[in-house]
Amino acid sequence: MTPIRIVHIADIHLGFTGQGQPLVEDGPHAGRPLREVDVEQAVTWLGSTILEQDPPVDLVLIAGDLFHRANPLPHAIAAAAQLIVKLRGAGIEVVIIDGNHDTPRRVTHGSPAKFLGALGARVISETTSRIGDHDWNSPRLRNVVIHAVPSSVDAEQYRELMPEPGRINILLAHGRQQGTLDSAITRGDTVLSSDLLRRGWTYAALGDWHAHRHQPLADAPAYYAGSLEALTFGEAQAFPPQESDPYAQGGMLLVTVDLHTPPRIETVAYPDRRPVLHLGSIDARHLSAHEILDELERRMEGVPANALCTVDVQSISSDVYGAHDPLRIRSIHARCVLLYIDWNFRDDRMSQSDEPAVQSRLEDQWRAYVAEHVEASEDGNWLIERGLALLEQARISRAAHDEGE
Template identity: 30%
Template sequence: MPKFLHIADIHLGFDRYDTPERTKDFFRALQTVLERYAIEEGVDFVAIAGDLFEHRNIKPATLNQAQVCLQALKDANIPVLAIEGNHDNRPYGTRTSWLKYLSEWNLLKLLEPNEGGEVENRLLPWNDATRAGGYIDLPCGVRVVGSSWYGATAPRAIELLANAIEALPPGPDYTVLLFHHGLEGQIARYAGALRYSELLPLQAAGVDYLALGHIHKNYTAEGWVFNPGSLEANNVEESRFKRGAYLVDLSPQGIDAQLKTDYFQRPVVRVELVAKGQESLDELTQLAIDRAIAAAAQYEDDPAPILELKITGQVGFDRLDLDTRRLQESIQSASQALVVLIKYEVEDVAYQTPLNEGQNRVEIEQTIFEDMLAAHRDYKRRAPELARGLSDLKDRQLAGVDETELYSLVETLLDLPSAVTAPPTQAAADG
C-alpha cells in the first residue's frame, strides 16, 4: 500500500522580523517534519507542492538548509518529487532556477510539463539522464504528475493538463498531481482562486489525489483535494490557521490523509489591552508590560514566542506620548520573546472627567477646560491653573475688554516671552 508525505509552502529563507532565529525556524520545521513523518515512517516518496524557497534568488545558507534536508531523504532512499510555486519559479525568459539546480544534483526530481508541446508530448516521462520530465511512475504503484505556476491562466492550464493526463499510456493504480494554486472560499481577500468545478476535469482524467499548495491554511475538498498549509506561519495573522503535513496512505478502500502538526513550530501569542481612558501614561505602560510578560510566561517550556500586543480603546493623554518603540524594547527584554510586535490603535478621550449631577455652568466649564488641557502634552501639568485662566479670558472677552489686554493676559498665563504681542492694528497694517 503506497504511503507518501505531502508538504507545501516551506519558504526556506524567510527573512521578515529581522532576526536570524526566525529564518532558521523554517529550516527547523522542514527538518523535523521530514525526520518524523518521512524517514521514521518509511514513506515511499515525498511530494513538495511548490514554494520550497521564499525567494527566487537565495542566500548560500538557505541553499545549504535545503541540501541538508534533501540529502537526509536521499540517504534514506526516499525520492523527492517537486514543482515550482510562485515564490521560487524561474523568472520569465530564464532557463534555470534553484529547484532546477537541486534536481540536476539528484536531490529531487523537478516535474515540469512541456508547455509548448502537443497533447501527446506535453507530459513526458521522467528521464534520469537528462534530469527532466513531466511525470514519473514509481515502483510503489503511484504515478506522480507535475505542473507549473500558472497564476491567472490556471483554469485553461487545468484543461490542457487533463487532456495530457488522459493521453498518457496506462500506468500504476494511483495518480497524484502536484498543483500550486488556491481554492476559493478558503481565505478572505484572495483574488484569482479556483472554483471547485474548475478542478473536475482533473478528476475525470484520472487524478486520485490532487496535492495543492499556495494557501497557507489546511483544507480539503470532496475527499480527493488536499492542501496541507504552510509548515510555519509567515505572519501573526496566519498563526490562527491550522497547518501541517499530510501523511497519506492510498488503498483500494480510499485515501487516508492524516494532517501531522507535531513538529517544530514557533509559538505565537496575541494579547489585547483595552485602555479605559482613566489610566495615566505610566500606568498604561506598566499594564502593557505586565500583560505581555504573563502571556509569554505560558510558553516558558517552549521556544521563545512571537508576541503581538494590541492596545485599543481610549487614552486620557496625548496618544503620541506613548513611545511604542521603547515599549517594544521593554517587553522584549522582560518577556524574552523572540519578536515583539506592537499595534497601537487608541483614540484620545475628549472629556475624561465625568460631570457630576448638580454642577453649575462655571463648574462644568472648568471641568471641560481642564480635560482639554490635560490631553495636551505641553499644558497638562498646569491644567487646573490654565483652566481658570481660560474662564477668566472668556469672561473678559464677552465683557468687551480690549484685544491688547486679552493678549497680555494670554502672555501672562503661558509665560510667553515679551516678543509675543497683540496683533497689529488696522492703522499699522495700512502702513
C-alpha cells in the same frame, strides 16, 4: 496492490528572515536571522521524520514555495540540497513544483529548485507536467501518475488535465482556491478553479495557503499542507488557544492511497514550531496609559519566552500614547523574543491637527510609502511590520537613553 505512502508538504520558505529580524544570540548560528534558522531546523526535522516512518514513505511531494525568494542565498540552498540527498539516498522519490515565491520574474532565469534535479528530485516549473510509468525509479510507483501544476500555469493550460482510468492520480498544484478560510485572492495569486479540484483525483496536494490540513472543498480530497513554521503575524495562533484555529499547528501530511479506497490522511505535527501568537485587541478608548500597560502585562501571562507576539491597541489618543512609561514598555517587550504592538490611533487625531501631511507620524508615513511603492502582497506586509517594529525599538531606546541622562 500495496498502498502507496506519500508525504505532502508545501510552503517551507527556506530563506525567510521574518518580522523584526530578531537574531540568534549564541551557538553555531549566532548572528543569523532567527526565523531563517527556525525554517532550516524544521527542514532538518522533516527529513529525519520522513525516514523514520514505518511502513516507509514511497514519495514526497513539495507543492511549491520551497524557497522564499526566486534567488535563494547559500544557507537556503544548502538546506534544500541536504533534504533531497537524504530522501533520495533512502530511495524515496521527490517531486517539486514552483510556487509563486520561487517562480522567477523572467523565464530565462530558471527555477531556483532546478539544481535539485541533479540530486535526483523531479522539478516542475513553467508548464503542466505528467510524471508516471517508467519515469519512476521505484516499481511500486508504476501505477501512480502525478499531474503537476506549478504556480506560473494559468487555467487555460490545465483545461484538459484529467485523471487517467485505472491509475492512482495525484494532482500537485500551487495556488489559491476561494474556500472556507477568510483569505482574499490578490493580484498575482494563481487561482485554482473548483472544477479542477473536482475532476476525480485520488488526492490533490496543494500549496500556497499556510493553514495546515485546510480542505477548501468538502466534496473533493484536496488539501493544503500549510507551512511548517508560522511565518507572518497573519498566520499567528490565537492566544489563549481557540478551537478550530486554522493556524494552531504545522507539519506534514502523511497520505496513504490505493486504487479502491479514499485516501487516508494523517497529520505529523512539527513539535518544535516556534509560537507565533496573536494576543487579541485592546480597546483603549477609556483607558489611561497605565491601564493599557496593565492590560498588556495581563495578555502576556503564560506566553512562552521563545514566542513572537502581536497585539492590537485600538482607538488610542495621541496624548495617552505619549504618556506611556517607556521603561515599562521595554520590560513588557522583554518577556518574549519579539512583541509587535500595533498602535491604532483614534480618527479624531487627524481632525484636531492643523499640521501639513508631511508632519504626520512616522508610522503613517511608512505605511503610505509602502502602499505607494509595493504591490499588496506578503512581502509588502512584511515591509510594513519590519518598519513599524524598528520605529518602535528606536522610540524605546531613545526614551531609555533620555531617562538615563
